[in-house]
Amino acid sequence: MFEKMVKLSRVKSPWVCHFNSGSCNGCDIEIIAALMPRFDAERFGVLLKGSPRHADVLLCTGPVTGQMKERLIKIYEQMPEPKFVVAFGECACTGAVYTGAYNVEGGIDKVIPVNAYVPGCPPKPEAILDGVVKLLTAFKESE
Amino acid sequence: MARVTIPIGPQHPALKEPERFMVTVEGETIVDADVRIGHIHRGLEKLFEQRTYLQNIHITERICGICSFTHSTNFCQATEYILGVEPPRRGLYLRTLMNEFERIHSHLLWLGVAGHEMGFDTLLMWSWDDRERILDLFEDITGNRVTHAFNTIGGVRRDITDAQIQRILHTMDIMEERTKAYIQVGLNEQTILKRTQGVGILTTADAKRLCAVGPRLRASNVKYDVRKNDPYAAYGELPFEVITSDTLDVHGQLVVRALELLECVKMCRYMVQNLPAGEIRVKVPRKVPPGEAISRTEAPRGEDIHYLRSNGTDKPERLKVRAPTLANILNVAHTLKGANIADIPLIVAGIDPCMGCMDRVLILDRDKESCKVMSAEQLREYSIEWYRKEAYR
Numbered sequence: 065m066f067e068k069m070v071k072l073s074r075v076k077s078p079w080v081c082h083f084n085s086g087s088c089n090g091c092d093i094e095i096i097a098a099l100m101p102r103f104d105a106e107r108f109g110v111l112l113k114g115s116p117r118h119a120d121v122l123l124c125t126g127p128v129t130g131q132m133k134e135r136l137i138k139i140y141e142q143m144p145e146p147k148f149v150v151a152f153g154e155c156a157c158t159g160a161v162y163t164g165a166y167n168v169e170g171g172i173d174k175v176i177p178v179n180a181y182v183p184g185c186p187p188k189p190e191a192i193l194d195g196v197v198k199l200l201t202a203f204k205e206s207e
Numbered sequence: 208m209a210r211v212t213i214p215i216g217p218q219h220p221a222l223k224e225p226e227r228f229m230v231t232v233e234g235e236t237i238v239d240a241d242v243r244i245g246h247i248h249r250g251l252e253k254l255f256e257q258r259t260y261l262q263n264i265h266i267t268e269r270i271c272g273i274c275s276f277t278h279s280t281n282f283c284q285a286t287e288y289i290l291g292v293e294p295p296r297r298g299l300y301l302r303t304l305m306n307e308f309e310r311i312h313s314h315l316l317w318l319g320v321a322g323h324e325m326g327f328d329t330l331l332m333w334s335w336d337d338r339e340r341i342l343d344l345f346e347d348i349t350g351n352r353v354t355h356a357f358n359t360i361g362g363v364r365r366d367i368t369d370a371q372i373q374r375i376l377h378t379m380d381i382m383e384e385r386t387k388a389y390i391q392v393g394l395n396e397q398t399i400l401k402r403t404q405g406v407g408i409l410t411t412a413d414a415k416r417l418c419a420v421g422p423r424l425r426a427s428n429v430k431y432d433v434r435k436n437d438p439y440a441a442y443g444e445l446p447f448e449v450i451t452s453d454t455l456d457v458h459g460q461l462v463v464r465a466l467e468l469l470e471c472v473k474m475c476r477y478m479v480q481n482l483p484a485g486e487i488r489v490k491v492p493r494k495v496p497p498g499e500a501i502s503r504t505e506a507p508r509g510e511d512i513h514y515l516r517s518n519g520t521d522k523p524e525r526l527k528v529r530a531p532t533l534a535n536i537l538n539v540a541h542t543l544k545g546a547n548i549a550d551i552p553l554i555v556a557g558i559d560p561c562m563g564c565m566d567r568v569l570i571l572d573r574d575k576e577s578c579k580v581m582s583a584e585q586l587r588e589y590s591i592e593w594y595r596k597e598a599y600r
């Protein structure tokens with residue numbers, strides 16, 4: 065019963081932590097734009113949190129640079145279970161334009177497990193909402 | 208009083224790229240500040256050498272997502288210098304138009320961030336909402352909100368229609384009205400005046416000595432703008448003023464940016480009303496003859512320099528980028544000295560850093576050997592709280 069309630073509230077109001085692993089900023093401003101009056105993600109209960117310890121969803125951008133790799137792992141480990149990772153942006157999914165540069169890993173999933181991918185360079189703010197909703201629907205239907 | 212060293216950064220949960228400040232404080236006053244950068248280093252300059260010129264246009268756009276258009280303009284310009292081609296006038300006008308749109312969206316973005324840092328979130332919501340209008344224009348014209356893929360070597364890739372010109376003029380009318388409202392708020396609102404006046408002062412001599420650029424330089428009362436001093440694209444033909452302020456502080460930067468918005472609106476109107484007819488691009492060869500060139504543009508944050516060397520193949524031999532934030536970081540470290548801890552967020556946000564902000568602040572007390580970790584959010588709340596109490600002191 066209690067578990068069910070927790071799960072329900074998680075689906076209703078996912079708390080999101082944003083992590084920039086070396087992106088070009090394009091995706092980051094689109095994430096902020098999604099929270100602004102035009103798109104207003106908060107009406108769906110999506111809340112941006114500063115600390116990974118409060119977050120259900122880790123929204124990662126960027127192709128993971130050498131310096132940020134360890135921090136990304138650390139932040140992932142700090143998140144409480146159950147945790148979800150969304151790779152936001154083409155370069156977070158595959159490395160995209162940065163493929164072949166010497167200081168990038170080439171995608172979030174090279175370092176930590178990823179649950180959902182939102183491609184686009186950068187994806188539109190609507191796509192963030194879509195990605196998060198799809199992720200949560202999958203979570204709801206899962207056991 | 209005990210000296211305490213605070214490392215700020217390198218990770219921020221929102222908005223910006225990582226970078227690290229080491230700040231030494233005595234009580235509430237900062238006595239020394241040092242900067243460490245490079246957390247976002249992706250090795251792009253090496254990557255440029257492995258890609259062809261056409262591919263590089265798209266990579267230069269992704270150096271920074273906020274001033275994407277300036278970087279691609281700069282790269283295309285440098286290549287055009289070496290090739291010795293001049294884009295058609297219509298192409299240059301469209302390129303300039305996009306540059307000015309970018310300045311409008313970037314300055315509005317800054318206004319919002321500055322508002323957020325001083326605890327005035329209403330301003331953040333307003334200005335970001337207005338910013339969406341410019342992004343709509345971008346999407347209308349180029350098909351993309353942030354990275355536009357609009358520039359190409361020898362001109363631009365898309366033309367605009369009369370219907371689009373009408374939409375641009377309509378948006379500019381709204382922008383003008385809104386900007387005037389922001390200027391009123393910026394000049395009269397007590398929240399802003401109390402937090403920005405006399406904060407982060409950089410004297411004219413220091414600004415020159417530390418090679419500040421962009422609005423930070425102009426707020427230190429130096430009349431320097433690449434658009435005026437070394438006109439590129441269509442800027443030589445446009446009517447506009449270089450805005451300066453003699454207050455030298457963060458408020459001066461706010462005023463400079465707000466008044467620049469009005470100039471941008473004026474320029475955009477002029478450009479679409481006097482758009483030359485004709486082609487938008489010229490065809491250029493894929494291979495670039497050996498040579499080197501330096502190109503400069505005025506990005507929203509200041510002077511942006513690209514140095515390009517070619518070797519006769521279809522790939523550049525070297526492309527060096529000097530982004531404006533790198534030039535401005537030095538003076539931030541300088542202005543932080545003597546400032547208040549509570550003013551750190553605002554001074555750093557003042558130059559509109561394209562990287563770096565604060566996630567974790569580690570307060571290390573050497574005497575007590577205690578450690579305290581603060582997040583950016585806590586630091587911001589701390590500063591707002593500090594100023595609230597200040598009113599009763």
Ligand code: SF4
Pocket residue numbers: 087088089090091092125126152153154155156160161184185186187269272354
């Ligand atoms: S996906 Fe594109 S816009 Fe987003 S951070 Fe990567 S390069 Fe920048």
